Amino acid sequence: MPTPATAAARRPKASRPADTTPVTLPPDTPLAIERVDSRFLESLIGYNARRAALAVIDVFLERMAVYALRPVDFSALSLIRHNPGITSRQLCGALGILPPNLVGMIHRFEKRGLLMRRPHPLDGRAQGLHLTDPGQALMAQAECTATELEKDVSQRLTERERKTLMTLLQKIYL
Amino acid sequence: MPTPATAAARRPKASRPADTTPVTLPPDTPLAIERVDSRFLESLIGYNARRAALAVIDVFLERMAVYALRPVDFSALSLIRHNPGITSRQLCGALGILPPNLVGMIHRFEKRGLLMRRPHPLDGRAQGLHLTDPGQALMAQAECTATELEKDVSQRLTERERKTLMTLLQKIYL
DNA sequence: TATTGTTATACTCTATAACTATA
DNA sequence: TATAGTTATAGAGTATAACAATA
Numbered sequence: 001m002p003t004p005a006t007a008a009a010r011r012p013k014a015s016r017p018a019d020t021t022p023v024t025l026p027p028d029t030p031l032a033i034e035r036v037d038s039r040f041l042e043s044l045i046g047y048n049a050r051r052a053a054l055a056v057i058d059v060f061l062e063r064m065a066v067y068a069l070r071p072v073d074f075s076a077l078s079l080i081r082h083n084p085g086i087t088s089r090q091l092c093g094a095l096g097i098l099p100p101n102l103v104g105m106i107h108r109f110e111k112r113g114l115l116m117r118r119p120h121p122l123d124g125r126a127q128g129l130h131l132t133d134p135g136q137a138l139m140a141q142a143e144c145t146a147t148e149l150e151k152d153v154s155q156r157l158t159e160r161e162r163k164t165l166m167t168l169l170q171k172i173y174l
Numbered sequence: 175m176p177t178p179a180t181a182a183a184r185r186p187k188a189s190r191p192a193d194t195t196p197v198t199l200p201p202d203t204p205l206a207i208e209r210v211d212s213r214f215l216e217s218l219i220g221y222n223a224r225r226a227a228l229a230v231i232d233v234f235l236e237r238m239a240v241y242a243l244r245p246v247d248f249s250a251l252s253l254i255r256h257n258p259g260i261t262s263r264q265l266c267g268a269l270g271i272l273p274p275n276l277v278g279m280i281h282r283f284e285k286r287g288l289l290m291r292r293p294h295p296l297d298g299r300a301q302g303l304h305l306t307d308p309g310q311a312l313m314a315q316a317e318c319t320a321t322e323l324e325k326d327v328s329q330r331l332t333e334r335e336r337k338t339l340m341t342l343l344q345k346i347y348l
Numbered sequence: 349t350a351t352t353g354t355t356a357t358a359c360t361c362t363a364t365a366a367c368t369a370t371a
Numbered sequence: 372t373a374t375a376g377t378t379a380t381a382g383a384g385t386a387t388a389a390c391a392a393t394a
Binding site for chain 2 (some may be wrong): 071146
């Protein structure tokens with residue numbers, strides 16, 4: 001049962017540097033937030049990187065819909081294109097996904113006629129993955145779309161800034 | 175049934191700039207990939223941002239385990255800390271999650287005694303979210319840990335580069 | 349004995365529809 | 372009529388265990 005309560009308190013957007021001071025809230029302070037202060041989270045690399053990744057992925061989903069490719073599909077097929085004969089295991093390693101979760105993807109690609117499996121020349125257990133000609137054609141298009149998309153999402157960056165961003169991100173994860 | 179096949183072909187790691195040329199693979203080329211070439215993917219912002227985010231999250235999971243907080247838990251409680259009285263709806267908006275998926279989280283926080291719900295002063299349908307004193311204490315610690323973690327994951331960046339990275343990422347998603 | 353690819357399965361995360369109470 | 376919070380549930384994504392074939 002909500003009390004009718006008193007009045008709205010304005011939150012001063014002025015100066016609160018992202019701190020970690022354990023200030024205890026007075027237990028009787030009625031407050032209504034008008035605008036959410038996310039400055040602390042926005043000071044964290046992980047938060048910013050995730051937000052940026054999700055923003056790019058949103059555009060990616062739109063533009064790759066014509067090819068019926070999810071981001072992970074695109075990544076897998078692109079790696080196969082640039083590494084013909086790559087094995088499932090290697091693909092899993094490069095994409096950071098687990099073997100059981102790749103099986104279905106491979107099967108779908110085969111059903112769509114984009115991909116072929118061939119006996120591995122050195123290891124009888126493994127199979128080399130290769131794009132078919134239609135697979136090549138599709139991925140040539142899709143990679144062009146990705147390159148265009150890249151320009152659009154980094155629209156507010158100079159080419160130099162874009163390369164800097166790449167380098168800095170790789171210093172985080174490599 | 176795999177054929178014993180022929181011989182291994184070395185892949186020249188030399189110069190292949192990330193291109194989009196639709197080169198058709200000769201259908202009888204036996205190849206074994208020794209090292210996966212990920213250069214095309216590494217030229218894409220989305221890929222790099224995602225990899226960086228995942229790398230940071232890995233460290234995050236380790237260090238926040240002592241508080242039993244997942245990344246989303248930390249983000250939610252941090253926002254509540256810096257925006258006492260925030261509503262579920264506002265929290266969902268800020269975190270990019272859907273209302274039904276926040277309910278369980280809120281309940282767990284309440285059961286742990288970290289969070290209190292109070293009637294909203296202006297809207298009888300809504301409830302303001304506030305940290306309890308133990309919640310404040312936990313988050314003061316956790317935010318310190320996050321700040322330390324931040325220094326560690328950006329170890330290979332200067333302070334200036336770290337700020338640049340932040341700015342560039344925000345130019346992508348804001 | 350270890351590894352590749354596979355199946356089955358469980359667990360988590362995310363998304364949708366529908367309800368209630370308040371506005 | 373619209374919105375805040377909730378419930379139930381469906382779907383996608385991710386994880387583990389175990390197996391056959393090959394190294």
